[in-house]
Amino acid sequence: MQAWRSRTVPDLPATGEQPRVRAYDSKAQGLAEVGPDGGTARMYVCGITPYDATHLGHANTYVGFDLLNRVWRDSGLLVNYVQNVTDVDDPLIERADRDGVDWRELAEEQIALFREDMEALNVLAPASYVGAVEAIPMIVELIERHRREGLVYAVEDPTDPEHPDLYFAQASDPTFLSLSHLSPEEARPVFAERGGDPDRPGKRDPLDALVWRLERPGEPAWDSPFGRGRPGWHVECTAIALDRLGAAFDVQAGGSDLVFPHHEMSAVEGQVTTGEVFARAYLHSGMVGLDGEKMSKSRGNLVFVSALRRSGVDPMAIRLALLAHHYRSDWMYSDADLAAAAERLATWREAVRLDSALNAEATLAEVRAALADDLDAPRALAAVDAWAGASLAMDGDDTEAPGLVARLADGLLGVVL
Numbered sequence: 001m002q003a004w005r006s007r008t009v010p011d012l013p014a015t016g017e018q019p020r021v022r023a024y025d026s027k028a029q030g031l032a033e034v035g036p037d038g039g040t041a042r043m044y045v046c047g048i049t050p051y052d053a054t055h056l057g058h059a060n061t062y063v064g065f066d067l068l069n070r071v072w073r074d075s076g077l078l079v080n081y082v083q084n085v086t087d088v089d090d091p092l093i094e095r096a097d098r099d100g101v102d103w104r105e106l107a108e109e110q111i112a113l114f115r116e117d118m119e120a121l122n123v124l125a126p127a128s129y130v131g132a133v134e135a136i137p138m139i140v141e142l143i144e145r146h147r148r149e150g151l152v153y154a155v156e157d158p159t160d161p162e163h164p165d166l167y168f169a170q171a172s173d174p175t176f177l178s179l180s181h182l183s184p185e186e187a188r189p190v191f192a193e194r195g196g197d198p199d200r201p202g203k204r205d206p207l208d209a210l211v212w213r214l215e216r217p218g219e220p221a222w223d224s225p226f227g228r229g230r231p232g233w234h235v236e237c238t239a240i241a242l243d244r245l246g247a248a249f250d251v252q253a254g255g256s257d258l259v260f261p262h263h264e265m266s267a268v269e270g271q272v273t274t275g276e277v278f279a280r281a282y283l284h285s286g287m288v289g290l291d292g293e294k295m296s297k298s299r300g301n302l303v304f305v306s307a308l309r310r311s312g313v314d315p316m317a318i319r320l321a322l323l324a325h326h327y328r329s330d331w332m333y334s335d336a337d338l339a340a341a342a343e344r345l346a347t348w349r350e351a352v353r354l355d356s357a358l359n360a361e362a363t364l365a366e367v368r369a370a371l372a373d374d375l376d377a378p379r380a381l382a383a384v385d386a387w388a389g390a391s392l393a394m395d396g397d398d399t400e401a402p403g404l405v406a407r408l409a410d411g412l413l414g415v416v417l
Ligand SMILES: Nc1ncnc2c1ncn2[C@@H]1O[C@H](COS(=O)(=O)NC(=O)[C@@H](N)CS)[C@@H](O)[C@H]1O
Pocket: 046, 047, 048, 049, 050, 056, 057, 058, 060, 061, 084, 085, 086, 237, 253, 254, 255, 256, 257, 258, 285, 286, 287, 288, 289, 294, 295, 296
């Protein structure tokens, strides 16, 4: 599937020894260096389920991990960034049914909107942007392999004997639950809340995840050696990541609501396939809320990037409103966030238009140090605030500085001044 267009990332001068970027790894439950010493960094950031796109929660997650992409590039690494689109799954079909539209059309229209929003927010496009539907052949191949190895079994469900759907046996990977650090008892309600079916009769373990749902009337279905049907959610990301990135890629990322079951399940299904870790680190962004509740499709309390853009809000102000909060923090969005961001944007733009200003090499070094420390964007923004404020208050004679800050704002923070 086609991704979107990315602005070129400006080159920035060296400022001494570059610190290796560290980020909080949910599995290790601590900061870990992420990415290789050299060569190509490999990152998989789970993509949208294409309806209600692109709300500020989605944007918070993609802008957050866009920083890692930019920091890696700035340190001289190439980046192989892969993102999926869950363009077939229960929630999408349910929404299409609710709105009386074809689920394919809904997906198509929402993916187009998502691409536009990502481009406007200056999020660098993934090298591979892969839809679940187009990935079905590789998903079927992976399930067939797991079936041959006895890792996937048909559920003999007395309440639904015609549909012995296929499930992945979590017991096949002893490291199951080591990503979320949940006990089976804690995991069970979370699984039920996020698309799982722990109470289905006939499963070997309540936490076993669906990998292939046999065709029901009115549901989309594709041929497979194990009957017409469609893929489960988690196996989609395992198949795409293994196909495009291979085993033990550097980072698997997404919002904190993906830790369990989604990333846990994708990881075990990947690990039993390759015998290696699925990802070396698992990074998760915090939840953006509105009026006291997490912004979510089910609640419908959503603020859309496209609506803000249509109302004349500069997408760079939206990006700055997001960057003002640490990517791992849960926070409540309010219009005040946007107003403050617009102010900051105006100040930065005024300062980079000065003919000369205060030297900005220390600012560049501070922004780099901040982002290398668990993508600390608020600290990076404060460094640029300090340079802009001081440069607007007194005459600086460095004619290179304004251009350098404009380039570092774009290259490292994705903020185009
Ligand atoms: N309120 C929110 N705040 C922050 N991130 C959010 C919020 N809601 C959703 N996200 C993140 O946005 C990304 C896309 O969410 S989604 O559209 O529901 N899609 C999915 O989770 C799956 N298609 C991943 S394979 C996920 O990483 C999710 O964690």
